[in-house]
Amino acid sequence: MKPIVVILFVLHSLHARAQQPDSVRIFIDSALHTMQKHSAFAGRVNWKKMTGNVHRMTKNARTYKEAAPGIKYAFNALGDKHGWLVFGEEDYHNPAFSPDTGRVSADIKQAASKGAKIYCGTVNDRYAYISIPFFGGQTADQVTRFAQRIQDSLCKVITPSTRGIIIDLRLNAGGNIAPMLAGLSNVLGNGDVSISTDKKGNITGRTTVQNNSIIMDGVTRASLANNCGDLSKMPVAVIIGPVTGSSGEGLAISFTGRDKSILVGEASGGYTTANDGFLLAGDNYGMVLAVSYMTDRYGKPYQENVRPVIEINGGDNFFDHAHDQKIQAAVAWLDKQ
Template identity: 30%
Template structure:
């Protein structure tokens, strides 16, 4: 934790180490040290991380975030969220769900699903676009950004900054391909006409988290974009997992924050350019007040 955590500079490690040893002094097994270690982990206040050992698991309880999740959001998540597209007059609407995938075939599949959905909408020659990320709680940003890469001009969009502001893993676009460290991340089968000059309204809210926030951030950093809605979940950072004790002990730690092209830390919680509390009318999108606000700005 001291070596890898983005938040390690906020902790008095000499004191915490001694306190943890004292709490674990009576432990007769490694499993019995779990509470003492979780108390140490708690000092990082890492809302995006977790600690697990044997059958024990601990995350920092985020009551403020939980209270922000409306019944409508929870209902939509329970139903299961899929990519949704439709034309709202002369504006194209794309709902992008979470994408919790890890293998390359799954990343490619999800990215091409997005790309093909955009291609289908593009045949209607929309004058502007709405990308709805309010139900996108995260997963993997590679298929998300790879699937919408036609909206980005060439160049670096953001990178990751560690606790010492060292920049790593720049995320960039080149002729419709999304890359990390100049390595193409998705095999997009059908190249689309570049659309980096179109206006895009990006809908955000408390259900926009983690990789969903990374996608919102990338779009915000392009020109001709506004974020509309309410603040995001507040997990705009990068995590890394560490296994110990022959796989029985696991730490998921926040190791970096997103940074812009000038190595400035980006906010952990994204704020809307146009603030409006959502009525979350996903079943009848034209009655959704955030969609209505987006249409007003785009037209």
């Protein structure tokens, strides 16, 4: 009977190989390896057990698409609310996480519905006001133009009588932070504004303002052609809320530790990780993972969200500054500076 057993085992092995091409197994293992090596949340997962589970789930997969459920299973175990998977035309996010729209006031929802716009003005004739929205542009030209739009908008409302600046990030859900920082570079002043750390606490990135340019890990990402002078000594109140997310949170964090600066409003959306993208085999297959936590200029990590120093829940009246409780709280603080 022994030869028959051996023959059956060989036939079973050949059948299994026929069901799953080597390319698919490599695809699966590569995805698992990428998560284990790069995810900021990799320590939450027992990878030996996870690998076994995924292999069992995908044992009959013959294509990358058929292997996707196993990859999604592993990704969900990370608890990554900021990252996503790309399977061809599908963008997959962990279904356990969704924006906490219940915390967003009707007023802010209405303001956001008007689209991504920069708003600027003055408050009480002595404070410059600017609202900076989401911005997703990535090309050098898009980045430069948006950074200059921010700066030009701010400069329109800076006068000899300006005593402080209110930066409103309640409509800023993220995007590309480089032009946002560049647009406010003369407000932030020269020096580090944030660093990023990996899951072991090692510094993986550094963002610096240098003469109206934003330098990330030694590479200049955005620059201003001109500005309206040094505003780095001005007191600044930054308003945040539940829509403030990702790069919007990073922008708020960049003011933490700046002299005469304060955060006002409500806790942010909670997307305070830095993401990185990784390609997988196949046509348009890959993953975006949270690889590190945002930290401020002193190295403090923000693993949950960004919280204001002056907490004002509700009271939003975005287009009527005199009746907006968050703006009025910012004014009250600025009046004391």
